[in-house]
Amino acid sequence: MITITIDPARQRKLRSAVLKWYDQHGRRLPWRTSADPYRIWLSEIMLQQTTVAAVVPYFERFTAKFPDVRSLAAAHVDDVLRLWEGLGYYSRARNLHKAALLIQQNHDGVFPADAQLLQALPGIGRYTAGAIASFAFAQPAPIVEANTERLYARLIALSADVRSTASQRTLWDFATTIVPKNRPGDFNQALMDIGSQICRPQEPDCERCPLNSCCAAFALGQQRELPHRKPRVPITAVDEICVVIRRRDRYLLRRRENGERWAGMWDFVRFEVEASELEHLPITTPQTARTSQRSLLTAPQSPLPDKIRCQVQAQIGATVGDVVAAMEFRYSVTRYRVCLKSFLCDGTLAANEIADGTQWFNSAELAELPLSKTGRRVVEWLTNRVT
Structure with missing residues (x-):
C-alpha cells in the first residue's frame, strides 16, 4: 500500500x-x-x-x-x-x-x-x-x-x-x-x-x-499518462430475437424475473441466439439501407424456425403463428453491441394457455407499462407500422 x-x-x-x-x-x-x-x-x-x-x-x-x-x-x-x-x-x-x-x-x-x-x-x-x-x-x-x-x-x-x-x-x-x-x-x-x-x-x-x-x-509532466487502468474488455457482438405475439389488438408480454436484465419490467419474448441461427430466419432483403433501425422483408406466411419457436414456447408456454412483419435495430449495453431482430406474429392463444408472469395488453396499456428503452422502440414500431 x-x-x-x-x-x-x-x-x-x-x-x-x-x-x-x-x-x-x-x-x-x-x-x-x-x-x-x-x-x-x-x-x-x-x-x-x-x-x-x-x-x-x-x-x-x-x-x-x-x-x-x-x-x-x-x-x-x-x-x-x-x-x-x-x-x-x-x-x-x-x-x-x-x-x-x-x-x-x-x-x-x-x-x-x-x-x-x-x-x-x-x-x-x-x-x-x-x-x-x-x-x-x-x-x-x-x-x-x-x-x-x-x-x-x-x-x-x-x-x-x-x-x-x-x-x-x-x-x-x-x-x-x-x-x-x-x-x-x-x-x-x-x-x-x-x-x-x-x-x-x-x-x-x-x-x-x-x-x-x-x-x-x-x-x-505525467498528467496525460495518469491514471493507469487495465485495458478495456473488448466489444462483444450479440444477436437477439424478439417475438411480438399479437391477438387482434392485444400483445403478449412477460414480466422480467429477478436476476434477469430489466428485472421487474415488462418485455416481449426475447432471447439471445447464435449467429448460425440467423441463416434460417424468414427474411429476404432489407427494405432500407443498413441504419440504426430498418424494416425487414419476410416471405408471405413465413413460420419462425423450429428452434426459435421452441424457445418462445419455453418462455410463454404456447405456440405462435406465422411472421407478419419484421424489423431490426442495434443498441449497446456496457461492452455488448446488440443486433435485435423483432418479429410480429399473430397468435390464437386462449387466456389459459399463457404462462405465469405473462399478460395481454392493448396499445393504450402498452403506453403506460414500464419497459426498457429497447422495448419501447419495439412498441413505437408496432404503433407506426402500417397494418
Whole structure:
C-alpha cells in the first residue's frame, strides 16, 4: 500500500483553491439548490453511469411526481420504473424504491445523517453515503467516484492501477485527509466539477486548473499518462430475437424475473441466439439501407424456425403463428453491441394457455407499462407500422 502524506500548508492551499474556484465556477444544477437529502440522494443515484445532461430532465420529472421520500415510498414500483424508463441500469430505480420504503418504515421518513446508516440502505455505497452526508448534512465525509478518482490520482501521481484494492485504499485515505470541516459539501462538489470539466480523462486543461501548483503529475509532466487502468474488455457482438405475439389488438408480454436484465419490467419474448441461427430466419432483403433501425422483408406466411419457436414456447408456454412483419435495430449495453431482430406474429392463444408472469395488453396499456428503452422502440414500431 502507498502511504500519502500532505503537509498542513499544502492542505490549506489546496482547500482554499478548491473553494475559491467553486464559488466562481461551480455548476448550477437542480439538485444543488437546497440541502434536501432526498434530492441529493436521487441525483447521485441517477448520475451513476449517466451524464449530467441526460439526468437533468429525468430528475425534474421524477421530483415533480415524487417530491419527497414519503411519496416515493407510497408509489407502486411499476410507476417508479416507468418514470425511470430510458435512463438505464434499472436496478437503481428498484433500489431507490426499496430504500424509500426502509426510510419510511425504520426512520419515520427522515433521512439518516450518519454515513454508516446510509450505507445500510439498498443501492447506497460508500461514495453515495459520503455525498449525502457532506452535501446534505455538512459532515466532512470523503468521496471517491470517477471524476475525483482521476483527479486524486494525478494530484498524488499514483502510478499503480487505480482500480486495484491498494490504490482504492490510497485514494480514499487521501480523500479523507483533504476534506475540510468547513464547507465539506461545497468542497466535494467542487472536486467533482474540477474532475469533470478540467481534469478530463483526455487532454486535461492543466493551465486552467486551480490545483496545478498542488499537482504532482503536472509537476512531473505525467498528467496525460495518469491514471493507469487495465485495458478495456473488448466489444462483444450479440444477436437477439424478439417475438411480438399479437391477438387482434392485444400483445403478449412477460414480466422480467429477478436476476434477469430489466428485472421487474415488462418485455416481449426475447432471447439471445447464435449467429448460425440467423441463416434460417424468414427474411429476404432489407427494405432500407443498413441504419440504426430498418424494416425487414419476410416471405408471405413465413413460420419462425423450429428452434426459435421452441424457445418462445419455453418462455410463454404456447405456440405462435406465422411472421407478419419484421424489423431490426442495434443498441449497446456496457461492452455488448446488440443486433435485435423483432418479429410480429399473430397468435390464437386462449387466456389459459399463457404462462405465469405473462399478460395481454392493448396499445393504450402498452403506453403506460414500464419497459426498457429497447422495448419501447419495439412498441413505437408496432404503433407506426402500417397494418
